Amino acid sequence: MSYDLSLLGWTAFRAAELPEGTVPARVSRVDRGAAEVIAADGQHQARYTARVRRAAAADPVALPCVGDWVALTWLPEGRYELDAVLPRTTAFVRGGVSRTSVGGLSGDGQGQVLAANVDVVFVAEPSMHATDFADLGRIERLVALAWESGGTPVVLITKSDLFESGLDQLLDDVRGTAPGVTVHAVSSLLGDGVRLVRDHLEGSRTAVILGPSGAGKSTLVNALADDTVMETQQVRAADGRGRHTTVHRELIPLPGGGLVIDTPGIRRIGLYDMGEGVDLVFSDIEELAERCRFGDCGHNGEPGCAVLAALERGELPERRLESWRKLQREAAWMASRTDARLRKEQQNKWKVTTKEMRRSGRSRP
Ligand SMILES: Nc1nc2c(ncn2[C@@H]2O[C@H](COP(=O)(O)OP(=O)(O)OP(=O)(O)O)[C@@H](O)[C@H]2O)c(=O)[nH]1
Numbered sequence: 001m002s003y004d005l006s007l008l009g010w011t012a013f014r015a016a017e018l019p020e021g022t023v024p025a026r027v028s029r030v031d032r033g034a035a036e037v038i039a040a041d042g043q044h045q046a047r048y049t050a051r052v053r054r055a056a057a058a059d060p061v062a063l064p065c066v067g068d069w070v071a072l073t074w075l076p077e078g079r080y081e082l083d084a085v086l087p088r089t090t091a092f093v094r095g096g097v098s099r100t101s102v103g104g105l106s107g108d109g110q111g112q113v114l115a116a117n118v119d120v121v122f123v124a125e126p127s128m129h130a131t132d133f134a135d136l137g138r139i140e141r142l143v144a145l146a147w148e149s150g151g152t153p154v155v156l157i158t159k160s161d162l163f164e165s166g167l168d169q170l171l172d173d174v175r176g177t178a179p180g181v182t183v184h185a186v187s188s189l190l191g192d193g194v195r196l197v198r199d200h201l202e203g204s205r206t207a208v209i210l211g212p213s214g215a216g217k218s219t220l221v222n223a224l225a226d227d228t229v230m231e232t233q234q235v236r237a238a239d240g241r242g243r244h245t246t247v248h249r250e251l252i253p254l255p256g257g258g259l260v261i262d263t264p265g266i267r268r269i270g271l272y273d274m275g276e277g278v279d280l281v282f283s284d285i286e287e288l289a290e291r292c293r294f295g296d297c298g299h300n301g302e303p304g305c306a307v308l309a310a311l312e313r314g315e316l317p318e319r320r321l322e323s324w325r326k327l328q329r330e331a332a333w334m335a336s337r338t339d340a341r342l343r344k345e346q347q348n349k350w351k352v353t354t355k356e357m358r359r360s361g362r363s364r365p
């Protein structure tokens with residue numbers, strides 16, 4: 001079995017970063033100490049070299065993850081080893097690392113990368129969920145997370161067939177919630193909008209689908225694949241003892257081109273790590289805030305507050321201001337945690353430096 005890597009998203013840009021004498025491959029799944037990879041000559045299980053293990057011990061962000069492009073080296077005994085993770089263009093990180101670490105493979109020693117090199121982030125929110133309508137607050141949060149990853153968010157209002165009338169009104173509200181983000185209505189059941197979704201994957205782009213349980217994510221992947229990938233992805237593979245174990249495929253190539261990454265971690269991803277993502281989602285409020293009389297206006301009744309004025313004029317929904325406040329608090333809390341860690345790291349670094357100086361007989365400058 002051979003693979004055309006360009007269909008998996010391999011580009012000349014990435015090829016330029018491949019170390020000489022190594023073979024490129026994309027990670028389709030990770031296990032402890034090894035990854036399943038797809039190379040041009042087929043699928044392999046590749047163990048990590050000492051170099052990769054050392055880097056990961058120093059910072060878990062350096063661990064290979066689903067979607068990574070990696071460099072393999074061929075061993076004389078006839079198997080590949082995974083020797084390097086190529087720079088990531090985007091990354092979903094759990095645990096307090098921001099975009100600055102993407103590509104540089106450096107973090108604060110706490111992060112874990114859930115998926116890498118994701119181009120498109122579909123935020124799936126059902127038009128109706130049990131007896132509730134689409135949750136605009138959840139869309140805001142997931143769109144913020146999408147921006148934070150470095151990928152491009154696209155909001156999908158799923159199960160659009162459950163909405164009789166008023167779908168256009170709902171889509172308008174959603175567009176107001178996520179300025180500058182493409183919004184589609186999708187019904188996998190009727191096939192409505194599925195082509196629009198597929199168009200975002202043109203050029204072998206990689207996507208994830210975020211959204212609550214029951215949003216119709218699996219059904220959508222099936223619709224994209226024109227068959228039941230999600231059922232058939234429970235492929236049975238013989239393990240070393242000849243037993244059959246169920247292997248869940250996490251990097252799913254679609255027949256029409258493009259890939260979807262679907263891992264338990266990505267399914268559970270919630271509200272970690274929002275910094276600049278919040279500002280992008282709430283660009284309307286940020287713009288208003290710039291017109292407040294005081295630069296440090298808290299929008300709590302200060303004179304000349306443009307935010308509250310917009311609220312009074314009915315131009316800014318109360319709900320939206322409240323979600324913004326909530327996200328601001330969460331982002332501040334996340335930042336305080338990260339700052340505490342950074343301070344500690346700085347201290348440790350300083351300790352090492354002074355120790356080295358003492359050893360070399362120099363005193364502090
Ligand atoms: N009416 C309607 N129902 C749908 C549609 N898409 C999915 N469903 C139904 O919604 C339910 C949940 O769909 P799933 O695809 O399993 O949802 P999911 O997001 O993958 O859920 P988790 O696996 O729990 O994360 C199933 O009963 C589907 O049949 C749709 O377009 N319209």
Ligand SMILES: [Zn+2]
Pocket residue numbers: 289292297298299300302304305306307308
């Ligand atoms: Zn104000």
